[in-house]
Amino acid sequence: MVVDITSNDLGKRAAAARALEFVESGMILGLGTGSTAAWFVKLLAEKIITEGLVVSCVPTSRITRDQAYSLKIPLTTLEKTDFIDLVVDGADEFDLDFNLIKGGGGALLQEKIVASAAKHMLVITDSSKESLCLGSFDLPVEIVKFGASSTKRFVENIVRDLGYHDVCAKYRKNADNERFVTDEGHLIIDLALKKINEVSVLQDHLIKCAGVVETGLFLGMAKTIVIGNSDGSCKLIGVSKI
Numbered sequence: 001m002v003v004d005i006t007s008n009d010l011g012k013r014a015a016a017a018r019a020l021e022f023v024e025s026g027m028i029l030g031l032g033t034g035s036t037a038a039w040f041v042k043l044l045a046e047k048i049i050t051e052g053l054v055v056s057c058v059p060t061s062r063i064t065r066d067q068a069y070s071l072k073i074p075l076t077t078l079e080k081t082d083f084i085d086l087v088v089d090g091a092d093e094f095d096l097d098f099n100l101i102k103g104g105g106g107a108l109l110q111e112k113i114v115a116s117a118a119k120h121m122l123v124i125t126d127s128s129k130e131s132l133c134l135g136s137f138d139l140p141v142e143i144v145k146f147g148a149s150s151t152k153r154f155v156e157n158i159v160r161d162l163g164y165h166d167v168c169a170k171y172r173k174n175a176d177n178e179r180f181v182t183d184e185g186h187l188i189i190d191l192a193l194k195k196i197n198e199v200s201v202l203q204d205h206l207i208k209c210a211g212v213v214e215t216g217l218f219l220g221m222a223k224t225i226v227i228g229n230s231d232g233s234c235k236l237i238g239v240s241k242i
Protein backbone atom coordinates (compact mmCIF):
# COMPACT_ATOMS: atom_id res chain seq x y z
CA MET A 1 0.00 0.00 0.00
CA VAL A 2 1.31 3.48 -0.90
CA VAL A 3 0.89 5.94 1.96
CA ASP A 4 0.47 9.54 0.84
CA ILE A 5 2.54 11.71 3.15
CA THR A 6 2.42 15.49 2.73
CA SER A 7 5.52 17.70 2.88
CA ASN A 8 4.14 19.07 6.13
CA ASP A 9 4.02 15.55 7.54
CA LEU A 10 7.57 14.93 6.38
CA GLY A 11 8.78 17.80 8.57
CA LYS A 12 6.72 16.61 11.53
CA ARG A 13 7.96 13.05 11.14
CA ALA A 14 11.57 14.21 10.83
CA ALA A 15 11.31 16.23 14.05
CA ALA A 16 9.65 13.29 15.82
CA ALA A 17 12.35 10.88 14.63
CA ARG A 18 15.08 13.24 15.91
CA ALA A 19 13.30 13.49 19.28
CA LEU A 20 13.26 9.71 19.51
CA GLU A 21 17.06 9.78 19.65
CA PHE A 22 16.74 11.35 23.13
CA VAL A 23 14.79 8.36 24.45
CA GLU A 24 16.54 5.64 26.42
CA SER A 25 15.26 2.42 27.93
CA GLY A 26 14.00 2.87 31.48
CA MET A 27 12.72 6.41 30.92
CA ILE A 28 9.37 7.76 31.99
CA LEU A 29 8.11 9.87 29.10
CA GLY A 30 5.47 12.56 28.74
CA LEU A 31 3.56 12.30 25.47
CA GLY A 32 2.35 15.60 24.02
CA THR A 33 -0.80 16.32 22.04
CA GLY A 34 -1.33 17.37 18.43
CA SER A 35 -0.42 16.15 14.96
CA THR A 36 3.35 16.46 15.47
CA ALA A 37 3.26 14.73 18.86
CA ALA A 38 1.15 11.99 17.24
CA TRP A 39 4.09 11.24 14.92
CA PHE A 40 6.33 10.84 17.95
CA VAL A 41 3.84 8.44 19.56
CA LYS A 42 3.68 6.40 16.34
CA LEU A 43 7.48 6.18 15.96
CA LEU A 44 7.90 5.42 19.67
CA ALA A 45 5.49 2.48 19.36
CA GLU A 46 7.50 1.16 16.40
CA LYS A 47 10.75 1.42 18.37
CA ILE A 48 9.22 -0.41 21.33
CA ILE A 49 8.33 -3.29 19.02
CA THR A 50 11.45 -3.38 16.85
CA GLU A 51 14.11 -2.62 19.48
CA GLY A 52 12.48 -3.78 22.70
CA LEU A 53 12.68 -0.28 24.20
CA VAL A 54 11.27 -0.22 27.74
CA VAL A 55 9.47 3.01 28.65
CA SER A 56 6.46 4.11 30.62
CA CYS A 57 4.45 7.07 29.38
CA VAL A 58 2.17 9.79 30.74
CA PRO A 59 -0.13 11.15 27.99
CA THR A 60 -1.20 14.82 28.05
CA SER A 61 -4.74 14.30 26.73
CA ARG A 62 -7.43 11.72 26.20
CA ILE A 63 -6.70 11.68 22.48
CA THR A 64 -3.00 10.92 23.01
CA ARG A 65 -3.83 8.33 25.64
CA ASP A 66 -6.18 6.61 23.19
CA GLN A 67 -3.52 6.64 20.45
CA ALA A 68 -0.82 5.31 22.78
CA TYR A 69 -3.15 2.66 24.20
CA SER A 70 -4.12 1.47 20.72
CA LEU A 71 -0.41 1.11 19.86
CA LYS A 72 0.20 -0.85 23.09
CA ILE A 73 2.58 1.74 24.57
CA PRO A 74 2.91 1.16 28.35
CA LEU A 75 1.10 3.94 30.20
CA THR A 76 1.34 5.38 33.69
CA THR A 77 -0.01 8.45 35.49
CA LEU A 78 1.37 11.32 37.55
CA GLU A 79 -0.28 9.68 40.57
CA LYS A 80 2.00 6.68 40.15
CA THR A 81 5.23 8.49 39.28
CA ASP A 82 6.89 11.52 40.87
CA PHE A 83 8.70 12.81 37.83
CA ILE A 84 9.04 12.47 34.10
CA ASP A 85 12.45 12.14 32.44
CA LEU A 86 11.47 13.66 29.12
CA VAL A 87 8.32 15.16 27.63
CA VAL A 88 8.06 15.49 23.86
CA ASP A 89 5.35 17.87 22.71
CA GLY A 90 4.44 20.17 19.83
CA ALA A 91 3.88 23.94 19.86
CA ASP A 92 1.79 26.48 17.99
CA GLU A 93 4.45 29.19 18.09
CA PHE A 94 7.95 29.47 19.54
CA ASP A 95 10.64 32.11 19.90
CA LEU A 96 14.38 31.76 20.25
CA ASP A 97 14.18 32.37 24.02
CA PHE A 98 12.39 29.00 24.27
CA ASN A 99 9.04 30.60 24.98
CA LEU A 100 6.02 28.88 23.46
CA ILE A 101 2.37 29.35 22.75
CA LYS A 102 0.57 26.03 23.12
CA GLY A 103 -3.02 24.89 23.40
CA GLY A 104 -4.13 24.89 19.77
CA GLY A 105 -5.29 21.34 20.40
CA GLY A 106 -6.98 22.33 23.65
CA ALA A 107 -4.70 20.28 25.91
CA LEU A 108 -2.64 23.12 27.40
CA LEU A 109 -3.47 22.42 31.05
CA GLN A 110 -2.42 18.78 31.10
CA GLU A 111 0.49 19.63 28.82
CA LYS A 112 1.72 22.25 31.29
CA ILE A 113 1.30 19.94 34.28
CA VAL A 114 3.29 17.20 32.55
CA ALA A 115 5.94 19.69 31.33
CA SER A 116 6.27 21.04 34.90
CA ALA A 117 6.89 17.49 36.19
CA ALA A 118 9.46 16.79 33.48
CA LYS A 119 13.22 17.11 33.85
CA HIS A 120 13.49 17.92 30.16
CA MET A 121 10.98 19.34 27.70
CA LEU A 122 11.69 18.78 24.03
CA VAL A 123 9.49 20.54 21.49
CA ILE A 124 8.96 19.17 17.99
CA THR A 125 7.78 21.69 15.47
CA ASP A 126 8.41 23.27 12.07
CA SER A 127 9.92 26.56 10.94
CA SER A 128 6.54 28.14 10.10
CA LYS A 129 5.93 28.36 13.85
CA GLU A 130 9.09 30.31 14.63
CA SER A 131 8.52 33.89 15.68
CA LEU A 132 10.63 36.86 16.71
CA CYS A 133 7.84 37.99 19.00
CA LEU A 134 5.05 35.66 20.16
CA GLY A 135 1.43 36.54 19.52
CA SER A 136 0.65 35.78 15.90
CA PHE A 137 -1.03 32.58 17.13
CA ASP A 138 -4.08 33.49 19.24
CA LEU A 139 -3.26 32.84 22.89
CA PRO A 140 -5.46 30.11 24.41
CA VAL A 141 -6.60 30.71 27.99
CA GLU A 142 -8.36 27.91 29.86
CA ILE A 143 -11.17 29.13 32.13
CA VAL A 144 -13.70 27.42 34.40
CA LYS A 145 -17.30 27.19 33.21
CA PHE A 146 -18.74 28.93 36.26
CA GLY A 147 -18.97 32.64 35.55
CA ALA A 148 -17.28 32.20 32.16
CA SER A 149 -18.74 35.40 30.65
CA SER A 150 -17.57 37.40 33.61
CA THR A 151 -14.07 35.84 33.51
CA LYS A 152 -13.93 36.54 29.76
CA ARG A 153 -14.72 40.23 30.37
CA PHE A 154 -12.10 40.41 33.13
CA VAL A 155 -9.51 38.88 30.82
CA GLU A 156 -10.39 41.42 28.10
CA ASN A 157 -9.98 44.23 30.63
CA ILE A 158 -6.63 42.84 31.81
CA VAL A 159 -5.17 42.75 28.31
CA ARG A 160 -6.60 46.19 27.48
CA ASP A 161 -4.99 47.64 30.64
CA LEU A 162 -1.69 46.08 29.53
CA GLY A 163 -1.91 48.00 26.27
CA TYR A 164 -3.41 45.41 23.88
CA HIS A 165 -6.20 47.31 22.20
CA ASP A 166 -9.45 45.99 20.71
CA VAL A 167 -8.82 42.41 21.79
CA CYS A 168 -12.05 40.42 21.87
CA ALA A 169 -11.68 37.03 23.56
CA LYS A 170 -13.38 34.30 21.53
CA TYR A 171 -14.74 31.06 22.94
CA ARG A 172 -13.07 28.06 21.29
CA LYS A 173 -15.69 26.06 19.37
CA ASN A 174 -15.83 22.38 18.45
CA ALA A 175 -16.83 20.89 15.08
CA ASP A 176 -20.52 21.24 16.02
CA ASN A 177 -19.99 24.96 16.70
CA GLU A 178 -20.54 24.43 20.42
CA ARG A 179 -18.14 25.66 23.08
CA PHE A 180 -15.11 23.37 23.17
CA VAL A 181 -14.77 21.61 26.52
CA THR A 182 -11.32 20.48 27.65
CA ASP A 183 -10.48 17.08 29.12
CA GLU A 184 -10.73 18.74 32.54
CA GLY A 185 -14.22 20.11 31.78
CA HIS A 186 -13.19 23.73 31.28
CA LEU A 187 -13.63 26.22 28.40
CA ILE A 188 -11.00 27.94 26.30
CA ILE A 189 -11.00 31.55 25.17
CA ASP A 190 -8.55 32.61 22.44
CA LEU A 191 -6.94 36.06 22.50
CA ALA A 192 -5.79 37.64 19.22
CA LEU A 193 -2.97 39.73 20.69
CA LYS A 194 -0.89 39.86 17.47
CA LYS A 195 2.34 40.79 19.27
CA ILE A 196 3.09 40.04 22.93
CA ASN A 197 5.65 42.51 24.19
CA GLU A 198 6.32 41.17 27.68
CA VAL A 199 5.35 37.52 27.93
CA SER A 200 6.01 37.17 31.69
CA VAL A 201 4.02 40.28 32.55
CA LEU A 202 1.07 38.98 30.55
CA GLN A 203 1.30 35.53 32.17
CA ASP A 204 1.53 37.02 35.67
CA HIS A 205 -1.56 39.15 35.16
CA LEU A 206 -3.72 36.51 33.47
CA ILE A 207 -2.95 33.73 35.95
CA LYS A 208 -4.05 35.95 38.86
CA CYS A 209 -7.54 36.38 37.40
CA ALA A 210 -10.16 34.32 39.26
CA GLY A 211 -11.65 31.79 36.86
CA VAL A 212 -8.49 31.49 34.76
CA VAL A 213 -7.01 28.01 35.16
CA GLU A 214 -3.97 28.32 32.90
CA THR A 215 -2.70 30.03 29.79
CA GLY A 216 -0.96 28.63 26.72
CA LEU A 217 2.22 30.56 27.49
CA PHE A 218 5.03 28.07 28.26
CA LEU A 219 7.86 30.36 29.27
CA GLY A 220 11.40 28.98 29.30
CA MET A 221 10.15 25.45 29.99
CA ALA A 222 11.48 23.89 26.78
CA LYS A 223 15.16 23.03 26.79
CA THR A 224 15.35 21.67 23.25
CA ILE A 225 13.45 22.60 20.10
CA VAL A 226 13.65 20.39 17.02
CA ILE A 227 12.47 22.12 13.86
CA GLY A 228 11.50 19.71 11.09
CA ASN A 229 11.70 20.71 7.43
CA SER A 230 9.59 19.49 4.53
CA ASP A 231 12.67 17.92 2.88
CA GLY A 232 12.94 15.59 5.87
CA SER A 233 15.90 17.41 7.47
CA CYS A 234 15.74 19.08 10.86
CA LYS A 235 17.51 21.66 12.96
CA LEU A 236 17.99 21.39 16.71
CA ILE A 237 18.34 24.36 19.03
CA GLY A 238 19.16 24.22 22.72
CA VAL A 239 20.34 21.20 24.68
CA SER A 240 21.35 18.41 22.30
CA LYS A 241 21.76 15.62 24.84
CA ILE A 242 20.19 14.75 28.20
Ligand code: 5RP
Binding pocket: 032, 033, 034, 035, 036, 037, 089, 090, 091, 092, 101, 102, 103, 104, 105, 106, 107, 108, 111
Ligand atom coordinates in the same frame (compact mmCIF):
# COMPACT_ATOMS: atom_id res chain seq x y z
C1 5RP B 1 -2.13 20.99 21.82
C2 5RP B 1 -0.87 21.70 21.49
C3 5RP B 1 -0.13 21.24 20.29
O1 5RP B 1 1.13 20.83 20.67
C4 5RP B 1 -0.04 22.35 19.31
O2 5RP B 1 -1.36 22.76 19.00
C5 5RP B 1 0.68 21.94 18.02
O3 5RP B 1 -0.09 21.01 17.33
P1 5RP B 1 0.35 20.45 15.92
O4 5RP B 1 1.54 19.62 16.13
O5 5RP B 1 -0.85 19.67 15.44
O6 5RP B 1 0.62 21.64 15.02
O7 5RP B 1 -0.45 22.60 22.16
O8 5RP B 1 -2.79 21.59 22.91
